[in-house]
Amino acid sequence: MSVKYVHGATVKSGKTSSGENFGPGEIFAYDESSQILTLRKLGELSNSYDLEFVNVKDASEVVIDDSTKSDAKPCPNVDEPRRERRFENACRAARAMADNVGENVSALAQDVFDALARTLPCRWNGDVIVVMDEVEVRGPKYDEATGTGQTPGAAERVAKVLSLERARLGV
Structure with missing residues (x-):
């Protein structure tokens, strides 16, 4: 049939x-x-x-x-430029999400990164969390922020956010 x-x-x-x-x-x-x-x-x-x-x-x-x-209708036309834009945006978002996952880092490190990334721009450099491109948070405890000194007070601001987020995480 x-x-x-x-x-x-x-x-x-x-x-x-x-x-x-x-x-x-x-x-x-x-x-x-x-x-x-x-x-x-x-x-x-x-x-x-x-x-x-x-x-x-x-x-x-x-x-x-x-x-x-009887209510059936022809398939809708695909808006190719819109489809291409949506595809590119989805790829960009997926790359950004993948960049936020550390390679060979502990669960604690990833939790600290995720907590910091909610309020500050962060990226991974190996197993080091780089915040605002000038402050580093290093393992194994990920409890101290050290800065390069380019922006006065940046390390102190990151240290304060870091301590609050670590307290919220319970570590």
Whole structure:
């Protein structure tokens, strides 16, 4: 039995060839060559959606609500410049998040970095936390801030924030 997957129609339920159940959800996309069906489902957060990707090759027991087929609409056009901007922003954000994770550092060091980074610009230089590009917080305890002296009082400000954050962390 061949099933016609129309964008916008509602899949009530179905079972893949491996026996996994899928649905319910609205058909968001269908790729005929790979036989991958994308269902859009209500997300757990209000006004959000989750996507479910299903390999429907040899799927059985697929039940589509026939009343929704008439409301089906063509797939929306993709705004390529907007998609490219969103992709670049997502890559930039992922790189920034990855840069904030220290390599070969203790959990304490990462906790101290995360606490400092909430209020001050920080980066890793090996296992040393560099704050505002001029104050260093070194291990193994990560409890002392030393500065280069370029900005008067910078080391003292960082030391104060560091002591407050360490107290908040309970270390």
